[in-house]
Amino acid sequence: MISFARGAPAPECLDAELLADCARAATVGDRSVLAYGPGGGYAPLREWLGRRHGVEPDRVVVTNGGLQGFVFYAEELLAERPGRVLVEAPTYDRPLKILARLGADVVGVAMDGEGLDPDALERELGVGETSFVYTIPTFQNPSGRTLSAPRRARVVELARAHGVPVLEDDPYGLVRYEGEAPPSLHELEGGELVTYASSFSKTVAPGVRVGWFVAPAPLAARIEARAVSNYISPPFLTQATVFELIDRGAFQPNLERIVGLLRARRDSMLEALERELTGRASWSEPEGGYFLWVDVPTDAADLLARSEAAGVTFVKGADFYAGEGGGRAARLAFSYASSSEIGAGVSTLAALLRS
Numbered sequence: 001m002i003s004f005a006r007g008a009p010a011p012e013c014l015d016a017e018l019l020a021d022c023a024r025a026a027t028v029g030d031r032s033v034l035a036y037g038p039g040g041g042y043a044p045l046r047e048w049l050g051r052r053h054g055v056e057p058d059r060v061v062v063t064n065g066g067l068q069g070f071v072f073y074a075e076e077l078l079a080e081r082p083g084r085v086l087v088e089a090p091t092y093d094r095p096l097k098i099l100a101r102l103g104a105d106v107v108g109v110a111m112d113g114e115g116l117d118p119d120a121l122e123r124e125l126g127v128g129e130t131s132f133v134y135t136i137p138t139f140q141n142p143s144g145r146t147l148s149a150p151r152r153a154r155v156v157e158l159a160r161a162h163g164v165p166v167l168e169d170d171p172y173g174l175v176r177y178e179g180e181a182p183p184s185l186h187e188l189e190g191g192e193l194v195t196y197a198s199s200f201s202k203t204v205a206p207g208v209r210v211g212w213f214v215a216p217a218p219l220a221a222r223i224e225a226r227a228v229s230n231y232i233s234p235p236f237l238t239q240a241t242v243f244e245l246i247d248r249g250a251f252q253p254n255l256e257r258i259v260g261l262l263r264a265r266r267d268s269m270l271e272a273l274e275r276e277l278t279g280r281a282s283w284s285e286p287e288g289g290y291f292l293w294v295d296v297p298t299d300a301a302d303l304l305a306r307s308e309a310a311g312v313t314f315v316k317g318a319d320f321y322a323g324e325g326g327g328r329a330a331r332l333a334f335s336y337a338s339s340s341e342i343g344a345g346v347s348t349l350a351a352l353l354r355s
């Protein structure tokens with residue numbers, strides 16, 4: 001099976017030797033990484049992240065991946081400010097499932113090629129109480145779209161005007177193949193309403209399970225308290241391993257290597273789509289991240305069933321909607337398959353669309 005479904009890095013992105021070496025150095029160098037410790041994370045990593053974001057370390061909570069932090073953030077916000085959760089339509093499917101489990105009233109806000117539509121956001125903010133807005137502004141999962149700089153300014157204005165908290169989820173921002181990075185919502189807003197979340201899953205390895213949240217100090221303290229009551233201590237061993245990798249200057253070169261491997265895959269997928277599907281389908285052209293979004297001229301669930309029978313899998317668009325939508329769309333991940341698999345997989349999809 002050729003997988004365009006897995007939002008995971010290709011195996012060669014993961015530098016096992018480097019990580020093993022960093023893990024050894026981190027453990028031998030500091031035995032406290034094998035002990036219980038502060039729920040907010042490994043102090044040197046928290047300090048480094050604090051410097052990077054221009055905040056005190058107590059505003060950084062290092063979580064077990066970004067998704068665990070999402071659970072804590074959503075639980076806190078829904079308890080503190082009951083109301084609707086506004087998400088992009090489409091959005092990352094796991095938070096949709098988590099929010100459903102928490103009983104949240106989730107409303108999808110329209111987006112287009114430039115990302116979240118601020119006019120649609122403004123309309124929804126006027127409808128009733130909003131607990132928080134969840135957005136993935138850069139190389140979005142699932143669409144690969146990036147919120148333009150003018151729209152970022154509008155989203156921040158709207159958050160301020162309505163006093164609404166925003167969770168900016170940015171695990172893909174550093175996985176950029178070309179172009180200039182726009183400012184984060186967090187930078188534009190100053191970090192009072194916008195909480196920033198990211199992760200080392202895409203820049204180091206998902207298996208380290210190291211994500212982080214930059215929140216206002218009181219919220220950070222509450223997220224940390226939730227971490228303690230859920231798992232006492234985070235895994236310092238992996239957090240210290242990531243810190244060792246950073247401290248020895250290996251983060252940037254490793255990231256550049258990953259970006260090179262993934263850029264080649266993105267290019268292969270765009271070339272294959274152009275070759276096979278011009279005039280039959282349309283797709284986003286992401287400057288980074290893992291995914292692109294294809295609008296197909298047929299029912300995507302039916303296409304998926306036929307495509308899996310032919311040895312290619314993807315995720316159908318409808319899985320990324322809080323409500324209706326995505327029936328004729330597909331998320332294709334180019335991060336996992338090899339370039340030759342990508343070419344063959346797109347040819348298979350194109351043949352099915354032609355038949």
Ligand SMILES: Cc1ncc(COP(=O)(O)O)c(C=O)c1O
Nearest residue numbers: 065066067092136141199201211
């Ligand atoms: C938008 C987004 N947020 C969060 C995550 C979770 O990442 P992790 O928990 O591995 O940090 C992912 C993973 O694919 C993602 O796509």
